[in-house]
Amino acid sequence: MAADRADYLVIGGSAAGMAAAQVIRRQAPSSRVTVLSEEPDMPYFRPMIPYVVTGRKKPEEIGLQGNGPYTAGGIDVRTGSHVDSVDVSRKSVAVKGGGRLSYGRLLLATGSRPYIPPEIQGTDAQGVFALRKLSDAREMARRAGDTNSAVMLGGGLLNLKATFALLERGVKVTLVVQSPEVLSQLMEPGDAGLIRDALDKAGLKIVTGRSAKGIISGKNGVAGVSLDDGSEMACGMVCIGKGVRPNIDFLPGSGITIDKGIVVDKNTACSTPDIFAAGDVAVTFDPVTGKRIMTGLWTNAVEMGRCAGYNMAGKKTAYAGTFGIMNATQVADMPFVSMGIVHTKGSDHEVHVRASGSTYRKVVFSPDGERLVGALFVGDITGAGMYRYVIRGNMNIGRIKPRILDGTLHYGHFLKG
Amino acid sequence: MQEPKEIFVDTSRCTACKTCEIACAVAHSKGGNLYAALMESPAPKRRLYVEWVSPDKHVPVLCRQCEDAPCMHACISGAISRDERSVVVTDTDKCIGCWTCVMVCPFGVIGRHLETHKSYRCDRCPDRETPACVSSCPTKALIYRTAEEFSHGVRRGAASELVSGEGK
Numbered sequence: 001m002a003a004d005r006a007d008y009l010v011i012g013g014s015a016a017g018m019a020a021a022q023v024i025r026r027q028a029p030s031s032r033v034t035v036l037s038e039e040p041d042m043p044y045f046r047p048m049i050p051y052v053v054t055g056r057k058k059p060e061e062i063g064l065q066g067n068g069p070y071t072a073g074g075i076d077v078r079t080g081s082h083v084d085s086v087d088v089s090r091k092s093v094a095v096k097g098g099g100r101l102s103y104g105r106l107l108l109a110t111g112s113r114p115y116i117p118p119e120i121q122g123t124d125a126q127g128v129f130a131l132r133k134l135s136d137a138r139e140m141a142r143r144a145g146d147t148n149s150a151v152m153l154g155g156g157l158l159n160l161k162a163t164f165a166l167l168e169r170g171v172k173v174t175l176v177v178q179s180p181e182v183l184s185q186l187m188e189p190g191d192a193g194l195i196r197d198a199l200d201k202a203g204l205k206i207v208t209g210r211s212a213k214g215i216i217s218g219k220n221g222v223a224g225v226s227l228d229d230g231s232e233m234a235c236g237m238v239c240i241g242k243g244v245r246p247n248i249d250f251l252p253g254s255g256i257t258i259d260k261g262i263v264v265d266k267n268t269a270c271s272t273p274d275i276f277a278a279g280d281v282a283v284t285f286d287p288v289t290g291k292r293i294m295t296g297l298w299t300n301a302v303e304m305g306r307c308a309g310y311n312m313a314g315k316k317t318a319y320a321g322t323f324g325i326m327n328a329t330q331v332a333d334m335p336f337v338s339m340g341i342v343h344t345k346g347s348d349h350e351v352h353v354r355a356s357g358s359t360y361r362k363v364v365f366s367p368d369g370e371r372l373v374g375a376l377f378v379g380d381i382t383g384a385g386m387y388r389y390v391i392r393g394n395m396n397i398g399r400i401k402p403r404i405l406d407g408t409l410h411y412g413h414f415l416k417g
Numbered sequence: 418m419q420e421p422k423e424i425f426v427d428t429s430r431c432t433a434c435k436t437c438e439i440a441c442a443v444a445h446s447k448g449g450n451l452y453a454a455l456m457e458s459p460a461p462k463r464r465l466y467v468e469w470v471s472p473d474k475h476v477p478v479l480c481r482q483c484e485d486a487p488c489m490h491a492c493i494s495g496a497i498s499r500d501e502r503s504v505v506v507t508d509t510d511k512c513i514g515c516w517t518c519v520m521v522c523p524f525g526v527i528g529r530h531l532e533t534h535k536s537y538r539c540d541r542c543p544d545r546e547t548p549a550c551v552s553s554c555p556t557k558a559l560i561y562r563t564a565e566e567f568s569h570g571v572r573r574g575a576a577s578e579l580v581s582g583e584g585k
Contacts, residue, residue, distance in 0.1 A: 019490070045493055045494055045495050047493035047494070047515070048493065048494055048513070051513070062494075062495075064495065067495030067498070067511070068489060068490075068492055068494075068495035068496065068497055068498050069489050069490055069497075069498060069499075070495065071498070298491075298493050299490075299491040299493065299517055299520075299521065302490050302491065303490065303491075306490065326520070327520075328515065328516045328517050328519065328520035329515050329516065329517075330514060330515065330516060330534070335516055335529070337516065337519070337520050339520070381516055381519055381520070381529075382519075382525070382529075383519075383525030384516075384519050384520045384525075385487075385518075385519060385520055385521050385522035385523050385524070385525055385527075386522075386523060386524070386525040388520060388521065388523070389523040409525070410466065410468040410476075410478055410525060411468070411476070411478045411523075411524045411525055411526070412468040412469070412470040412474070412476035412478060413470060415428075415470070415476065
């Protein structure tokens, strides 16, 4: 039998991997592009899985292929394929359960997995979830039908989305947050007032400044949670949202440079020839702070994956990096966008805040006031992308600063002459 | 394939009368005429915005149908795609109102229907030969042509200016 070989091999069938595969198919139409995905499902829009929990979407309605920009055909996607190791000298990978695939160029886009804090006891009980995969969503949907109360550990965006999915299912939800306020990665406690009000109004119970010690289980799995203040809460399910960690377990010993995640240069290339990395697993940089960062955002992963795809297909393309903090969404009836440097307590940034009863607007400038470095908009997010453009471009804002301050910036201001 | 037409803007001709904004909102209303549109709820929305640049320039801003449209790639629900007219369109059934497109659009031209929790943008008036804004513009500041036709016009304009300059 001829050796199984792909001109372009992608490990990981989510945002970064599939975005890269699409680009490669278009750039090199006659090449063989293979994607190995360890999940049993064909690639899907991962951020949509809360809708599977609510039942608003069926799993087959959130598939990637044929939707949005994912229209290129001829990509060989192999599900249920977990890669055990990479042999960089033979240019091949070993797939769990036997089998070896060789490659011309390889993309590592294995993403990340939920971080389950080891100090919380009993997290292997039935009914403990971390909403990451479509399979998690299916199980969560099932469990939500059998219970009427849930405790969520962690006040990040992902857990809030899971929270709203459960609220919609009629489950009573208590959110336990270690930080003084929800969404602490995306805003400071003083900035979260409107969102907190919206969450309270939505019927969510929030406990801040507490963390879980352990999961209490009974004969049907989860029966409650014990907290660090000695109290206990009864519940039928638990959802953990404590951040993610990169999937790099298959790489030690391969010779590929790792520093928490996979280290890449500005063209998304790894330390070893013909190997690239993109998405949650890759270490990239923040153009505002210059720091090396890892992010876990679909939108970033797609952008970086596309960039990797171009580089792999021979069109040299630099990745512009991304903000360590960037996200947009709506919680309850409150939309918000957070991007760049928004945590300013104790820093010497120039900060301007404008607040009304229904909107909150914080813009952050460099200490000399000449560059926009961050923005948080709550309630009114009109034109947020232009501010992102200004931040990312490290622009000297000069005459448009008043427009940034009062929120009247528009594209006409960027035109010359 | 025929090159798609684009909406070009000649800012020197724009007087900020905003006729285009009204025509756009009416074209996207249920009733399809100004009087019916005024009474509708949710109120019909315009998808282009006549903006003022100090001291005296006016710029109608609208979706540029970016080649590598950031909104399309950023969308987390697969709601944004490019149609057969080469226009970037949002499928409102698929849109979940996460506003990621709003966060990444560098032109700031993606609007939000608060009532329905969906985003909206210029759709180039799929049912019209010429988009409503272009047809309505009394000063011909909005131009609907292929890029080739448009640049040809610009070149010809420049050439005639040169010629008339030489005659002086």
